[in-house]
Amino acid sequence: MKLLRYRIGGDVRPGLLDSAGAVRDLSAHVPDITGAVLDDAALARLAALDPQTLPLVPGTPDLAPCVGQPGKFLGIGLNYTDHAEEMGMALPEHPILFLKATSSITGANDDVILPRGSVASDWEVELGVVIGTAAKYVPETEALNHVAGYCVINDVSERDFQTKLTGQWTKGKSCDTFGPLGPWLVTRDEVPDPQALWLTCDVNGERRQTGSTRTMVFTVAQIIAHLSQLMTLHPGDVIATGTPPGVGMGIKPAPVYLKPGDVMRLEIEGLGVQTQTVRADS
Template identity: 70%
Template sequence: MKFLRYGPAGAEKPGMLDASGGLRDLSAHVMDLAGISLLPQSLAALAALDPEDLPLVHGTPRIGPCVGAVGKFLAIGLNYADHAAEAGMDLPQEPIVFSKATSCIVGPNDDVEIPRGSTATDWEVELGFVIGKKAKYVTEAEALNHVAGYCVINDVSERDFQIRRSGQWIKGKSADTFGPIGPWLVTPDEVGDPQDLALYLDVNGVRRQDGTTRTMHFTVAQIIAHLSQFMTLHPGDVIATGTPPGVGMGMKPPLYLKAGDVMELGVAGLGVQRQQVRGSD
């Protein structure tokens, strides 16, 4: 199934797509796509509904982040061999883990804002996944059983803040609007093998990233197993798995986002995002 959230920011309603791509309202059956509603039994109950019996949402409402009330927003750095090469860095011996503040999360088509003082705001298309079942000390073999679904993430990054402003990467990863998520939360049965998905990103109609999750250094299962050794993952936690080559930082000379630019990005089977870039408020 493809689940999503729609409506004004902060007041999104849960929905699902029907066979023809129509948006159906789920609010009579679940309060939000968050927390316990992402448990396997909860999603199974929603998937058992006949979409044709659900109210059809008319018009073109705003699409919000595909999961609400996110507890943790984690990401993996340098997880594609060719991206590490363009960054001039060696592949890590174990996953590089960093956080993005949950306050950076926005919908897939919301504007991206360049923060004050930014000189190097960059793009990163990524495969994301959402935890659906508590994961603590899980093995790689059982790890994928803890995934509620997969989604598109743009891990927007300010490279100067990230690299030169001291401390952890979180400084360059957490500005408001730096975490577009969605449009859909796609259940694992529809995704198939998460290590065989194409992903891309265009800036102003020019293809900048064109990759595949086949070249990920650490797989989704390995990432879950690794993270669960250090912290308990809960339903609704969001993890971004790294980006393929083609980021602005890796170009010669580097190319960064400016007000008026438009990003379009997607992952096969998970939908498309489109963001316009604007200056800071």
């Protein structure tokens, strides 16, 4: 099942993608796609619906972030062996954790807006994990049972803000529009192995990132288990699990960063495609 949120005027409504790729309205069944409707029982009720009986949304609706009102937006850094190699950095002993402000979240195809003073904004295609049931002190063997589903995330990062403004990575990760989420949330039953997914990112039609979740340092299950020892993961919380090689910062002989007019296209096998145009803040 592919759950989504779409915009009609100033409203955001819940929906799902049917087998023909059309958007169906879920407003009669749930008020929104948030943590409140992501537990196994609620998802089973939605899965039992016949999509053909749901109202068809005409045209190509504008997509909002695929999950609404997440309490936490967590990021895992340096979590691909081949990405660590391109950056010349040692593999971490434990998952590197940073926060992205929830205010950075946007729809999958919304513009990415470079903040004032940005000279080093970068792309990062990442597997997103959305929590469905609360996780606290969860063992690795049970961790995936707490997942509602998966999505594509662009962990856009301003590298100078991240590394030169003194403090934690959060500064360079949390700018407005730096967290495109979607296009839809694919429920975990459709992703039998989150460690067997291909990821790609193109910038202006040129392939920049190609990777596989099999090269993760820490698996999705290990990440959830680790984080749940530190804090309760609540329904609707979002985790960006790291990026494969090919980020702009790692390009030799000199880094290449985003500029106004650039177009990013990100795809994860079975999870859909994002496309964002870059523009400068006014």
